[in-house]
Amino acid sequence: MELSAKFLAQLLKGTVEGDENAVATEFAKIEHGKKGTLSFYANPKYESYVYTSEASILIVGKDFEPKEPVKATLVRVENAYSAIADLLKYVSEKKKKAKRHRSLRARWFLSTRFGKKVYLGAFSYVGRHTTVGDGTIIHEQVYIGDNCTVGKNCIFYPGVRIYPGMVIGDNVILHSGVTIGADGFGNAPRPDGSWEKIEHLGNVVIGNDVEIGANTTVDRAQMESTIIGNGVRIDNLCMIAHNVIIGDHTAMAAQTGIAGSTEIGKYCIFGGQVGIAGHLKIADHTTIMAQGGVIGNIRKEGQVLLGSPVIPARQYMKAYALFKQAAE
């Protein structure tokens, strides 16, 4: 995508200083700017780069007064931070809008229902009686089973797999390799020590405005539903087991695992590689730091926890300091 200084000034309600036909095709940090890149300057710490940067276009705040000559064309805006956020959104929206058709190399059925302006990529499969909302983008090689309900303006990247009967809200982003609805890990021991598979007939229900990272798995409930609340953010390679409930706006970093039937509150934040045992309740606003292990209920809201099993993070760091000293 080519962005001219003139166009940027219009889009971001700013003014141009320099060549209004200057053009950028890529973003770069100011210190790495080169011909054809667009950078922004907001933090005074980086001011020296303004004068050395080879970027073609620089977005700066309206109050910035250069102390030396600047090579780049400047686009002055009210607030450089929010301008860049608006710009990234614009670029991202634009990319989405380019895609609006169903590939003849995809597979769907008479009973599949597509809303308006749906994109369906090659080698994707959308099952019987499944409904896909307006504006949803289903990239290549995606699988959506029978009897699913998919909301509006979702983006499913290549290689997403959704088992039959799942329910997915609006504005949900699923990255490549995400698997929604595999059977929970339910096995009843037989007297001889072997395992009887417990059938899983429930589903997964995902709210609105959720993003799930690459290769994360969310298992179906044994009965009823595994539930991902509105606004939840899950990073790559996480494991959400059967019948788990995740409260609205909770965020968890990569490789975190939550065992079966655990109920996570709202507005929680988990670092990477956190593990939470099954059948627990975790209070709202709980922070668990990376590699923490949780084996009991957390009833008090707003704690910051660390360790395996977790204890208050300060206590852990103090105890760990003593642990280290002991070896000296």
Place this chain on the structure above:
Amino acid sequence: MELSAKFLAQLLKGTVEGDENAVATEFAKIEHGKKGTLSFYANPKYESYVYTSEASILIVGKDFEPKEPVKATLVRVENAYSAIADLLKYVSEKKKKAKRHRSLRARWFLSTRFGKKVYLGAFSYVGRHTTVGDGTIIHEQVYIGDNCTVGKNCIFYPGVRIYPGMVIGDNVILHSGVTIGADGFGNAPRPDGSWEKIEHLGNVVIGNDVEIGANTTVDRAQMESTIIGNGVRIDNLCMIAHNVIIGDHTAMAAQTGIAGSTEIGKYCIFGGQVGIAGHLKIADHTTIMAQGGVIGNIRKEGQVLLGSPVIPARQYMKAYALFKQAAE
């Protein structure tokens, strides 16, 4: 699927009390029952829900005597627990039987051999000289390389990948994103500190009645075979490295990793996020609790272990209590 009270009574060898034409299309826990759902009541703790439940059909034991009026149609059976297990099995079998054809949008070869009643979904690929047993269901977008042997009545969900030369038993369930047979992580250091790839020409051999969860990876052996025993259960996002051997009926929870050439006994149970180093032997009936790390052989059977590195779980919890206290 629609299930009437009449049909349920026949299937489960029970009797109907109420409207024999009452119909359910979904399962729900008794406390969440609503019109069109089927619930079961077995644990006296939940008796009060029998009288308030809006479920259309309730499965109850033959000896249950209601103390208040019940809205739902009752299906009385010998034992409510085993009836529900039978019913779940029936539903699950029925789903399987519906699928019996090979999609013309799949790819296979003259030398590929399919048994009777095999399902092959769109965009799946089954290689040359590969054999697939009777009744196996290969869903959409599955890859099976050349020279593989797949047993009877397996289910491979969309996006399963099986490299060439692998051997898979009967009744094996592989969930979406499972990868069987990628090269082991074998690298020999060169004098200059760079790595020489060690070629992996062995395979993976999976026994009968195995289930492997979504996005788990099982690497091929360097020579000979990585072996998964009969009746083994592996949860999502686990890593089974090259030349590992897993004994019959061992079960491991999500995100567990086992490094190269380690031999795991029979009837072991591992919690989530367990890590086991390479070239070790783990005795039968070993339990390793979540996030445990194993760096030495475990020779004594039947231990319950915890910590990194693992020690007896009780000892760990006691030592950890002292660790916490030290900071107070």
Place this chain on the structure above:
Amino acid sequence: MELSAKFLAQLLKGTVEGDENAVATEFAKIEHGKKGTLSFYANPKYESYVYTSEASILIVGKDFEPKEPVKATLVRVENAYSAIADLLKYVSEKKKKAKRHRSLRARWFLSTRFGKKVYLGAFSYVGRHTTVGDGTIIHEQVYIGDNCTVGKNCIFYPGVRIYPGMVIGDNVILHSGVTIGADGFGNAPRPDGSWEKIEHLGNVVIGNDVEIGANTTVDRAQMESTIIGNGVRIDNLCMIAHNVIIGDHTAMAAQTGIAGSTEIGKYCIFGGQVGIAGHLKIADHTTIMAQGGVIGNIRKEGQVLLGSPVIPARQYMKAYALFKQAAE
């Protein structure tokens, strides 16, 4: 593949003792040799197996003097170790060379550019303006988005996903389920506690001679590039977050995770399930043992670290010994 003793002697510059028409189709360890297998003998510890092995062909060093009769045909070579390495390479190369065409069931565009001798499997998708170098093998069901640059002699196994705009060097091996270029986990908190997605418009740049294991994910940079250096080895199910830089010849075992913007040095070695926090610098030649957690910069080169957070491995093991004793 059938290998005769005569052919092996030619290939490995050795001599045959026994039936030069003896044929092997598989490799096996000497102690597991059977008819049709090829084994090698180099370590005197295993000499007794030479006399009992049922292998059809045995590769041995030129100086080996049998003390008892040997059933197998011997192929004598200068050095048995390097002969087997040469042989494995030969077999592996031969497998690659068999594949040289583009499937009509794949999808590509007029603006897609393929080098010479490229293989493209069924149900694979290669986007617009993407360039693929000579000799690269793109197996079945692979996705490569628009505007990517892929080098020479790469191998992408089934189910690899490469988002648009990525850059991949020569001789890069990506195993099944690898995802390159998903959005980084970037979320800015709104005043009400919900999350604003931070758009990610950067890419991933992978050097030459890199191998990445099954189901590993490498996220795109927010701006600019996530960088994987030359000769890097990444095992299965690892997570490389947005804007991470990994130095040349670093190797990391399975299920390791590296958070956003961290810079890893050259020649580092990480065990399995290691976690490294974001925005850190890790010195060259750092070894982090399995399950280690890193929360601060590591400035001194060549350390061996362990624990969460990591401390020198010796110190950790000593402190852990005291920790265990405390409970006795």
